[in-house]
Amino acid sequence: MIAFLLFSACNPEDATIKNAHWFSWLAANSSKVFIDDTMPYVDGSEDQPKGAPDVKIYECSGRGWDVELNDWEDGYIGPREGESGDQYIGGACSPEDTACDEAALQAQCEGINNATYHTFMQTDGFYLLNQEVSAWRSEAFINGEGHMQLTVHHDLPGEEDFRFSFVIDPDFMPTICTSTVEGEPAIQYVDGADWVNQWSVNEEDGYTIYYLNAGAYQLNPSDQDDFWFLTTDWAAGFGHAKFSNEEFASAPAAYGNYDNGNDDFMFIDDRNAPDYDLYLEQTTALADLSLNTWEPEMTVANGASIDETPAFYHKIEDNSWRPFDSSNAGLDGWAELHTSWVRIKDPSQIKEGGKVEGDFQIYYIGTESNSRVLVSGEFKINELKYDQYSYPFFEDVKRAEEQGEEFCAGVSLGE
Numbered sequence: 001m002i003a004f005l006l007f008s009a010c011n012p013e014d015a016t017i018k019n020a021h022w023f024s025w026l027a028a029n030s031s032k033v034f035i036d037d038t039m040p041y042v043d044g045s046e047d048q049p050k051g052a053p054d055v056k057i058y059e060c061s062g063r064g065w066d067v068e069l070n071d072w073e074d075g076y077i078g079p080r081e082g083e084s085g086d087q088y089i090g091g092a093c094s095p096e097d098t099a100c101d102e103a104a105l106q107a108q109c110e111g112i113n114n115a116t117y118h119t120f121m122q123t124d125g126f127y128l129l130n131q132e133v134s135a136w137r138s139e140a141f142i143n144g145e146g147h148m149q150l151t152v153h154h155d156l157p158g159e160e161d162f163r164f165s166f167v168i169d170p171d172f173m174p175t176i177c178t179s180t181v182e183g184e185p186a187i188q189y190v191d192g193a194d195w196v197n198q199w200s201v202n203e204e205d206g207y208t209i210y211y212l213n214a215g216a217y218q219l220n221p222s223d224q225d226d227f228w229f230l231t232t233d234w235a236a237g238f239g240h241a242k243f244s245n246e247e248f249a250s251a252p253a254a255y256g257n258y259d260n261g262n263d264d265f266m267f268i269d270d271r272n273a274p275d276y277d278l279y280l281e282q283t284t285a286l287a288d289l290s291l292n293t294w295e296p297e298m299t300v301a302n303g304a305s306i307d308e309t310p311a312f313y314h315k316i317e318d319n320s321w322r323p324f325d326s327s328n329a330g331l332d333g334w335a336e337l338h339t340s341w342v343r344i345k346d347p348s349q350i351k352e353g354g355k356v357e358g359d360f361q362i363y364y365i366g367t368e369s370n371s372r373v374l375v376s377g378e379f380k381i382n383e384l385k386y387d388q389y390s391y392p393f394f395e396d397v398k399r400a401e402e403q404g405e406e407f408c409a410g411v412s413l414g415e
Contacts, residue, residue, distance in 0.1 A: 020377020064092030
């Protein structure tokens with residue numbers, strides 16, 4: 001009995017995870033899983049143990065047979081002579097392999113080669129692993145900053161672990177300190193409204209959505225070398241994952257297809273006299289492009305589907321509610337493309353002892369590799385706890401020590 005209690009304490013189950021699935025695209029020549037050889041059975045071999053994830057091998061990078069070396073080019077992971085099977089997508093043929101149909105192999109890469117947004121699979125060979133999430137451990141709590149954090153662990157072959165986590169700020173509400181007509185300090189919403197409410201008002205029926213937008217940036221349309229990063233106060237959430245020994249961070253909001261031509265999503269030419277009809281037309285066109293072209297790049301060409309059902313989506317925010325000003329900086333006049341978010345179901349209570357229910361889609365990018373991870377599903381926390389090992393929020397402590405006063409003289413929103 002004592003041993004059972006000790007084991008339970010070391011393996012908390014703070015949340016129930018259901019209808020959840022994960023995909024990982026491991027880059028053959030930059031993933032630490034391969035560099036350090038930490039995880040067996042990742043190559044799709046036939047001796048996969050029971051419970052191992054499904055594996056497909058994509059070779060659409062252009063690597064193939066090197067005639068001068070009379071061998072495969074370094075980094076090639078496609079089918080070789082005598083190898084075949086549904087686990088291989090794309091590849092090349094060696095000169096001696098008369099049974100190999102190179103045209104057919106290249107045809108499998110057509111969707112990947114024609115991608116214009118999700119283009120990462122053009123640069124390397126990839127092992128695509130996917131599986132239902134089976135959580136053996138989950139930790140949910142409120143941290144020292146008052147943010148809700150959930151971490152989920154899933155077993156991988158070779159006694160390796162896949163853990164993914166997200167953190168959201170339940171009180172996310174960008175504000176500025178200004179003054180009243182009488183000169184008294186006052187707090188107002190940035191852009192005049194509650195961001196989370198504006199995000200959630202149209203398409204999130206019964207849910208409140210928090211975008212994992214930490215790390216988002218824009219490019220100055222007038223100077224492509226000038227980056228505008230979102231401030232900390234404008235970050236509603238963040239995600240981190242570790243697949244075996246490989247680290248990932250959640251993909252933030254995108255304000256342009258910067259990896260393919262530096263095309264930004266800033267749709268107002270004359271900000272002193274904005275053309276609202278053209279703005280609506282362009283944001284609608286972006287939503288159509290996302291739905292009909294960019295999402296299929298992931299779900300069809302890159303394999304993010306379950307039994308041919310798409311398992312990846314974008315969300316577009318047009319920011320049409322934000323009042324325009326004369327500066328390109330800020331978010332007014334821009335559209336946002338999101339791939340990572342958490343939704344909280346009403347009437348959840350994000351507080352100590354509260355019950356919280358919701359769902360998520362999080363798209364992670366390797367911090368030191370070209371690998372990707374996608375996870376989506378639902379969660380339910382029956383009793384949210386406060387992290388007993390948390391520390392004070394040092395920004396507030398530092399402000400009090402250096403300035404001797406609270407933000408905006410301690411006034412509250414609306415006072």
